[in-house]
Amino acid sequence: MSSQENTIMLLQPGALQQRTPMRSRCDVTMDAIKSYILRERLQPGDLLPTEVELCEAVGASRSSVREAVRKLEGLNIVNVEHGRGTFVGSLSLDPMVETLAFRSMVSVGKNFDDLKDVVELRRFLDLGCADEVCAKVKGTEQPELGALVDAMVSSAERGEDFLYADIDFHMGLLDPLGNTIAKQMVHSLWLVHMAVLPQIGLAPSEKMLDTAEAHRRMLDAAIAGDAQMYREAVREHYRPIESILREHLPVR
Numbered sequence: 001m002s003s004q005e006n007t008i009m010l011l012q013p014g015a016l017q018q019r020t021p022m023r024s025r026c027d028v029t030m031d032a033i034k035s036y037i038l039r040e041r042l043q044p045g046d047l048l049p050t051e052v053e054l055c056e057a058v059g060a061s062r063s064s065v066r067e068a069v070r071k072l073e074g075l076n077i078v079n080v081e082h083g084r085g086t087f088v089g090s091l092s093l094d095p096m097v098e099t100l101a102f103r104s105m106v107s108v109g110k111n112f113d114d115l116k117d118v119v120e121l122r123r124f125l126d127l128g129c130a131d132e133v134c135a136k137v138k139g140t141e142q143p144e145l146g147a148l149v150d151a152m153v154s155s156a157e158r159g160e161d162f163l164y165a166d167i168d169f170h171m172g173l174l175d176p177l178g179n180t181i182a183k184q185m186v187h188s189l190w191l192v193h194m195a196v197l198p199q200i201g202l203a204p205s206e207k208m209l210d211t212a213e214a215h216r217r218m219l220d221a222a223i224a225g226d227a228q229m230y231r232e233a234v235r236e237h238y239r240p241i242e243s244i245l246r247e248h249l250p251v252r
Contacts, residue, residue: 025060029068032058034077037088048078048086093188100188101195115193116245122189123238129174129182130227130234136176138225145172145219152212162212163194169215173222207240 033048036057042048049057055065069086072078079089103114148169155162167190174183217233 025064026067026071029058029060029064030072032060033065033068033072037077042088044088044090046088048088050085054086093184097188097191097195100192116242118189118192119238119241119245122186122193123234123242125182125186125189126170126234126237127231129177130230132177133173134222134225134227134230137173137222140223142172142219142223145169148172149212149216149219152215153209156208156212159208161208166190166215169219173218207243211237211240 033054036054037048048054051062051065055062058065060068069078069080073080073089075095076089076092079087081087100114100118148165151165152162152169155165167187170186170190171183174186214233214237218230218237221227221230221233
């Protein structure tokens with residue numbers, strides 16, 4: 001059964017009993033607890049029933065519920081506070097970051113397809129947000145983003161990286177959209193990118209200044225409300241790192 005099918009079944013009555021016997025009891029119970037959270041419309045920080053009440057609500061044994069809760073806690077779906085109870089978790093993307101980062105680091109030395117995919121997905125997201133960013137930022141003053149660009153350019157001219165100014169810039173551009181998921185996804189992919197780069201051992205690129213200046217063109221285009229110019233600046237932003245991956249790293 002695919003993960004999509006599992007998700008679709010979550011809200012169906014009797015979903016716990018309908019599971020295929022090939023799935024572990026823990027997995028079934030995890031789905032049942034998620035189904036309960038959805039049915040009750042619980043939000044991050046809301047208190048779940050006691051263990052005994054939860055067992056009755058999902059039709060599972062205490063051992064199954066305990067194991068399921070432990071796994072759900074690792075996914076940030078629930079949060080156990082000893083002495084207080086079990087709460088709906090933050091539902092952050094941290095587990096995805098850890099998995100993607102580890103997967104990409106494992107592939108270092110064999111191939112770099114995963115890192116290339118992460119960089120490509122970052123570019124896709126930046127391009128996809130172009131119209132919305134330009135519509136929101138058009139005609140505004142952005143002194144903080146301008147200062148970040150100046151800092152990136154100065155760092156590049158000294159041959160230094162500007163990793164944190166880079167992500168702060170992208171987060172700042174997304175702020176006006178009010179899309180928390182988009183910001184989490186972009187930030188998560190950046191964290192994966194930064195976790196993997198030290199494993200590669202690349203020296204700072206002579207093209208860092210091109211990347212820094214591309215950020216300025218992104219900001220200028222956003223303020224001008226020119227989505228086409230913004231997308232071209234995004235492509236310029238990613239060309240140096242994509243060129244490095246293409247020219248200097250082995251592929252299968």
